[in-house]
Amino acid sequence: MTESNYDEIMQLLCDRLSSLTNSNAQITPETNLISQLSIDSIKLLNLIMEIEDTFDVSIPINALTDVQTVRELVDLVYKIKTAS
Amino acid sequence: MNLLEKIDAAAAARIALLPNGVGAFGIPIEEVYSATEARIGDRRVLLLGTNNYLGLTFAPECIQAAHDAIDKEGTGTTGSRMANGSYFGHRALEREFADFYQCSSSIVFTTGYQANLGTISGLVGPGDTVLIDGDSHASIYDGCILSGADIIRFKHNDTADMEKRLRRLGNRIETTLIIAEGIYSMLGDQAPLAEIVRLKNQYGCLLLLDEAHSLGVLGETGQGLVEKTGLLQEVDFITGTFSKSLCSIGGFCVSNHPQLEQLRYISHPYIFTASPSPATIASTRAALELLRNGSHLRKQLWNNCTQLYSALKEAGYELGPDPGPVIAAVVDTPQQALLLWQRLLEHNIYVNLILPPAAPEGKSLVRCSVNAAHTRDQIQHVGDTFTKLFKEIN
Numbered sequence: 001m002t003e004s005n006y007d008e009i010m011q012l013l014c015d016r017l018s019s020l021t022n023s024n025a026q027i028t029p030e031t032n033l034i035s036q037l038s039i040d041s042i043k044l045l046n047l048i049m050e051i052e053d054t055f056d057v058s059i060p061i062n063a064l065t066d067v068q069t070v071r072e073l074v075d076l077v078y079k080i081k082t083a084s
Numbered sequence: 085m086n087l088l089e090k091i092d093a094a095a096a097a098r099i100a101l102l103p104n105g106v107g108a109f110g111i112p113i114e115e116v117y118s119a120t121e122a123r124i125g126d127r128r129v130l131l132l133g134t135n136n137y138l139g140l141t142f143a144p145e146c147i148q149a150a151h152d153a154i155d156k157e158g159t160g161t162t163g164s165r166m167a168n169g170s171y172f173g174h175r176a177l178e179r180e181f182a183d184f185y186q187c188s189s190s191i192v193f194t195t196g197y198q199a200n201l202g203t204i205s206g207l208v209g210p211g212d213t214v215l216i217d218g219d220s221h222a223s224i225y226d227g228c229i230l231s232g233a234d235i236i237r238f239k240h241n242d243t244a245d246m247e248k249r250l251r252r253l254g255n256r257i258e259t260t261l262i263i264a265e266g267i268y269s270m271l272g273d274q275a276p277l278a279e280i281v282r283l284k285n286q287y288g289c290l291l292l293l294d295e296a297h298s299l300g301v302l303g304e305t306g307q308g309l310v311e312k313t314g315l316l317q318e319v320d321f322i323t324g325t326f327s328k329s330l331c332s333i334g335g336f337c338v339s340n341h342p343q344l345e346q347l348r349y350i351s352h353p354y355i356f357t358a359s360p361s362p363a364t365i366a367s368t369r370a371a372l373e374l375l376r377n378g379s380h381l382r383k384q385l386w387n388n389c390t391q392l393y394s395a396l397k398e399a400g401y402e403l404g405p406d407p408g409p410v411i412a413a414v415v416d417t418p419q420q421a422l423l424l425w426q427r428l429l430e431h432n433i434y435v436n437l438i439l440p441p442a443a444p445e446g447k448s449l450v451r452c453s454v455n456a457a458h459t460r461d462q463i464q465h466v467g468d469t470f471t472k473l474f475k476e477i478n
Binding site: 040041042043045046048049052053056057058059060061062063 | 441
């Protein structure tokens with residue numbers, strides 16, 4: 001997968017997170033999903049299902065234990081996508 | 085933020101949801117009068133928020149069996165099933181569950197929660213996959229987490245979505261366990277079992293069905309959704325609880341796979357806890373007998389379910405898709421749900437309040453649980469009260 005694909009995942013996730021949280025605040029790679037965006041666990045799990053469908057991958061929800069920021073979520077999706 | 089400050093923040097969020105000190109969760113019940121009535125504060129209330137589906141909490145056979153067991157065997161086993169906690173009754177109950185489900189193996193656990201925790205964490209492990217319904221009970225999620233297996237969710241009761249995720253698993257399918265529930269506890273809807281079975285056979289994985297809410301409720305002899313659909317032999321593992329239709333506490337797993345027996349030696353939730361007390365086992369055995377022969381109770385239960393579901397539907401409430409013992413009024417906001425819950429209690433009706441994120445899709449629920457001991461007049465009263473309150477909360 002090329003660098004542009006990583007950027008594509010980042011852009012897509014930022015857009016989706018923005019609409020999910022109805023937030024006017026700018027979402028950056030370092031934005032914390034829980035403390036800054038206040039995404040509850042169910043919203044996050046549903047977002048993962050959307051990401052799975054968008055990129056046609058399986059993302060185990062237990063892998064989310066290491067994810068706190070937008071960048072870490074993008075890293076996870078990118079890693080799974082490139083391995084598939 | 086330190087550990088205690090984090091807990092304080094969570095407590096503040098909970099208090100903000102329930103203003104004026106309303107104690108909707110863990111409400112103190114002072115006295116229990118019958119399977120349908122109790123005292124809360126100074127109110128004699130109608131119980132519409134218990135899981136006592138067959139109304140057997142005061143069945144004389146169960147009470148007598150529990151008394152006899154205490155007299156003969158004492159109040160507790162004081163040990164694990166693995167050590168000194170496997171009495172005659174525990175083994176007899178396992179044989180009776182195996183017979184009931186026409187299965188070769190059966191294990192009794194100390195709680196229903198542990199039945200899922202112990203079965204799931206015994207069946208799968210790191211490197212395996214569990215494919216679970218998005219609305220699964222917390223005991224299923226926790227069992228999956230304990231197992232270390234990869235957890236993939238599919239949209240609630242959506243078998244097209246499930247198949248998409250099965251397909252993506254590729255060659256990992258042979259180490260995949262699908263998990264569904266007979267009746268889901270939030271909206272009371274049933275799993276599309278025929279289609280789930282078709283997919284599990286097509287892809288070649290195993291299926292676990294949790295019949296916690298459907299045991300005693302569905303099927304001619306009360307086996308649950310497996311009996312209603314005629315698919316008993318197609319489901320690999322069935323779990324369930326004693327704390328609903330069987331009116332005690334405990335859980336079970338049955339299977340025709342002989343490997344189930346091995347779980348006794350590897351499943352921590354089975355090994356590292358005390359076994360159910362003799363009284364619990366004795367009353368459960370008596371209740372299982374009543375459940376198996378309880379087609380008259382199921383008939384009464386379903387009459388009550390249909391009566392209340394129709395009344396609430398007619399009043400304009402949004403409900404789950406299937407009538408059943410779990411009937412949840414779905415409202416848009418926590419404030420509406422709280423108001424409805426409070427007003428019902430003021431009318432001496434106790435129901436369950438479920439707020440986000442526990443309720444699906446950000447909605448809030450006021451959930452009724454109907455039982456076979458409710459009278460037609462009691463159900464009528466509940467339906468009339470909901471109807472009267474509809475305008476007030478909208």
